[in-house]
Amino acid sequence: MSEAELRKYEAELRKCETQLLKEWAEFLQELDPDIITGYNIVNFDLPYLLNRAKALKVDLFPYLGRVRDSRTTMRDSTFDSRAYGKRVNKIISIEGRIQFDLFQILLRDTKLRSYTLNSVSYHFLGEQKEDVHHSIITDLQNGNEQTRRRLAVYCVKDAVLPIRLLDKLMCLINYMEMARVTGVPLAYVLSRGQQIKVVSQLLRKAREKDLLMPVHKSEAQEEYAGATVIEPSRGYYNIPIATLDFSSLYPSIMQAHNLCYTTLLFKSTDRERLTPDQYIRTPSGSHFVKSSVRKGLLPEILEDLLSARKKAKAELKEEKDSFRRKVLDGRQLALKLSANSVYGFTGANVGKLPCIEISQSVTSFGRQMIDQSKNLVERKYCVANGYPFDAKVIYGDTDSVMVRFGVGTVAESMELGREAAEMISATFPHPIKLEFEKVYFPYLLINKKRFDTPILPYF
Structure with a gap:
C-alpha cells in the first residue's frame, strides 16, 4: 500500500476503551451495513469486542443488529459436512446483518499452505x-507519534486487505449468486452444507407441480460402486495424447434417463401397468419411467440450471462492463456447482433424501459409457479400417478418456479427437455429449490421477 493511499485514512483517538467501544457500536448502527466482513471476525474480532464490552460493562454495546432490543449473542457450534469436514466455530447472532468471514470462505474454497492474512x-x-x-501492540500505543503511526498502518492494512481480497476473488458475488440460484438465504450458503441447496430447489419445483416432499429420517445407506477407472498404461509418451471429456456427465445422465424420486418404479406391479417402451431398466437393475410418461423433478431442475448457465456464459462473452462480467461469471459458476451437487444429494450416505437407486443408476450408466467410448474408439480407429495405427485408450477416469491415436502431430490428434467425440456423442441420448478437450504432447502417465506434461496442453 503506497503512502498516498495511506493518507486517505484518518486515525481518531479516544480517551478510554469504554468510549471507543460505545462509539464503535454507534458508528455501526449509523452506517447500518447489510454485511460485516473481515478476516477471522467470527472466531476472533467479534467475540473479542463482545467480551471486552461485557468486562467493561458497556451495556449498550451488544445491540449491533437491526432489530430493536435484540441482543447480540454468541455461542459455540460444531459444523460437520462431508464436503468441508468438521469444524468448531462461534455463532454470533446479529439480527439483519450477514457476517461474511473471509477466513472461513478461504478455508472452505481454497487449498493453501497457510491461511494467515499475510500469506x-x-x-x-x-x-x-x-x-x-x-506482543508489542501496547508498547506501540504507549510510545510516540511514530510508533502509533506504525500501529495505525497495521490496523488500516488489516481492514483494507480483506476488502481487496473480496474484490479480487469475487467471493461475495459468487456466494450471493449461489444464494439466488438455489433459493436459500445467504447465511445458509455460508454456514450450512450442500444438501440444503438441493432441498430448496426440490421444494420450489415440487410446489410448482402441487407435490409434497416427505420428511425423511436420515439413515445410513448401503455402499454402491463408484465411477469407472480404466487402468492406466503407464509410461512416457513422446506422441500426442488426446483427451475426450463428457460435459456435465452425471447431470446429463440424470436428464437423459429421467432419473428422479418421482419416476422410480419400486415394484414389479408398477411396471405391469406400463408397456415396456414406457420405462427403462438401468445397468444397476432399477426401473424408471420415461419422460414421455412423467418428467422427473430432478431432470427439470437440472435442465433449468444448465440452460441458465448456458445463457449466463453467452451473456458473459458479450458483456463489456467489468462489474457485470464478475456477476455473470459468479452466476455461471453457481449454476455449475448447483447442477453437480444434485447427484451427490441423492447419494449422500446420511442425507436428507437419499435414494440409492438413483445414485447407483447414475454411476452404472457412467461406467457403461466410459467402457463404450473406449470400445468405439479402438474399434473404429484401427489399421483394419485404413488408419495408420491402432488407437488405444491409455487411461479413463470418471468422465474422460485419454486416447493415443498413434499420429505424429498435434494437429492430426486434435482432428481425430474432435471426430471421435462427435461420433461417440451420436450414440448417446440427449443431452449427453462427449467433447474434445485438449492434446498433451509429450505426456507422462505415472498412475491413476497422476499424469503430467512438461509444456502447456494444446486446446
Missing part, C-alpha cells in the same frame, strides 16, 4: 501486512 494476501495480491507482533 493469503501475498498469494493473491502480492501484498503483505505490516509486520507487527501482537
Whole structure:
C-alpha cells in the first residue's frame, strides 16, 4: 500500500476503551451495513469486542443488529459436512446483518499452505501486512507519534486487505449468486452444507407441480460402486495424447434417463401397468419411467440450471462492463456447482433424501459409457479400417478418456479427437455429449490421477 493511499485514512483517538467501544457500536448502527466482513471476525474480532464490552460493562454495546432490543449473542457450534469436514466455530447472532468471514470462505474454497492474512494476501495480491507482533501492540500505543503511526498502518492494512481480497476473488458475488440460484438465504450458503441447496430447489419445483416432499429420517445407506477407472498404461509418451471429456456427465445422465424420486418404479406391479417402451431398466437393475410418461423433478431442475448457465456464459462473452462480467461469471459458476451437487444429494450416505437407486443408476450408466467410448474408439480407429495405427485408450477416469491415436502431430490428434467425440456423442441420448478437450504432447502417465506434461496442453 503506497503512502498516498495511506493518507486517505484518518486515525481518531479516544480517551478510554469504554468510549471507543460505545462509539464503535454507534458508528455501526449509523452506517447500518447489510454485511460485516473481515478476516477471522467470527472466531476472533467479534467475540473479542463482545467480551471486552461485557468486562467493561458497556451495556449498550451488544445491540449491533437491526432489530430493536435484540441482543447480540454468541455461542459455540460444531459444523460437520462431508464436503468441508468438521469444524468448531462461534455463532454470533446479529439480527439483519450477514457476517461474511473471509477466513472461513478461504478455508472452505481454497487449498493453501497457510491461511494467515499475510500469506493469503501475498498469494493473491502480492501484498503483505505490516509486520507487527501482537506482543508489542501496547508498547506501540504507549510510545510516540511514530510508533502509533506504525500501529495505525497495521490496523488500516488489516481492514483494507480483506476488502481487496473480496474484490479480487469475487467471493461475495459468487456466494450471493449461489444464494439466488438455489433459493436459500445467504447465511445458509455460508454456514450450512450442500444438501440444503438441493432441498430448496426440490421444494420450489415440487410446489410448482402441487407435490409434497416427505420428511425423511436420515439413515445410513448401503455402499454402491463408484465411477469407472480404466487402468492406466503407464509410461512416457513422446506422441500426442488426446483427451475426450463428457460435459456435465452425471447431470446429463440424470436428464437423459429421467432419473428422479418421482419416476422410480419400486415394484414389479408398477411396471405391469406400463408397456415396456414406457420405462427403462438401468445397468444397476432399477426401473424408471420415461419422460414421455412423467418428467422427473430432478431432470427439470437440472435442465433449468444448465440452460441458465448456458445463457449466463453467452451473456458473459458479450458483456463489456467489468462489474457485470464478475456477476455473470459468479452466476455461471453457481449454476455449475448447483447442477453437480444434485447427484451427490441423492447419494449422500446420511442425507436428507437419499435414494440409492438413483445414485447407483447414475454411476452404472457412467461406467457403461466410459467402457463404450473406449470400445468405439479402438474399434473404429484401427489399421483394419485404413488408419495408420491402432488407437488405444491409455487411461479413463470418471468422465474422460485419454486416447493415443498413434499420429505424429498435434494437429492430426486434435482432428481425430474432435471426430471421435462427435461420433461417440451420436450414440448417446440427449443431452449427453462427449467433447474434445485438449492434446498433451509429450505426456507422462505415472498412475491413476497422476499424469503430467512438461509444456502447456494444446486446446
